[in-house]
Amino acid sequence: MADLHKNNKVDYESIAESEQFKHFMKEKRRFTVPMTVFFLIFYFLLPICTSYTTFLNTPAFGDISWVWIFAVAQFVMTWVLCTIYVRKANSFDEKVEAIIHDQIKKGGKA
Numbered sequence: 825m826a827d828l829h830k831n832n833k834v835d836y837e838s839i840a841e842s843e844q845f846k847h848f849m850k851e852k853r854r855f856t857v858p859m860t861v862f863f864l865i866f867y868f869l870l871p872i873c874t875s876y877t878t879f880l881n882t883p884a885f886g887d888i889s890w891v892w893i894f895a896v897a898q899f900v901m902t903w904v905l906c907t908i909y910v911r912k913a914n915s916f917d918e919k920v921e922a923i924i925h926d927q928i929k930k931g932g933k934a
Contacts, residue, residue, distance in 0.1 A: 839927050848919055855912055859905060866901055870894050 839845050870891070873880050880891040 835927065839923060842923070842927070844923050844926065848916075848923060851919075852916060859909065863901070863905055867898065870898060 870880075873894075874891055880894060881889050884890045884893055
């Protein structure tokens with residue numbers, strides 16, 4: 825379907841004004857904004873907590889303190905969020921192709 829819009833004239837302005845596209849953008853924002861906020865809070869929490877508090881310096885398991893667990897969790901969080909985003913982005917791509925296909929079927933009128 826990716827080659828579908830190469831051979832057809834697509835009116836991207838009418839797509840942007842269509843309800844189908846507006847609904848898609850709303851759905852995309854509902855996903856990306858909370859994920860971004862979560863990432864930024866989780867990411868900046870480590871330097872803030874280590875700079876202004878000492879509770880992460882307490883031992884969790886033997887000589888391993890909570891700060892090490894939090895730091896490793898940031899790597900895990902990054903990989904998990906990337907995996908979630910890639911899967912969701914694939915569904916976004918499919919929806920965009922469907923919107924373009926529908927617009928072409930309508931003859932360029934959204």
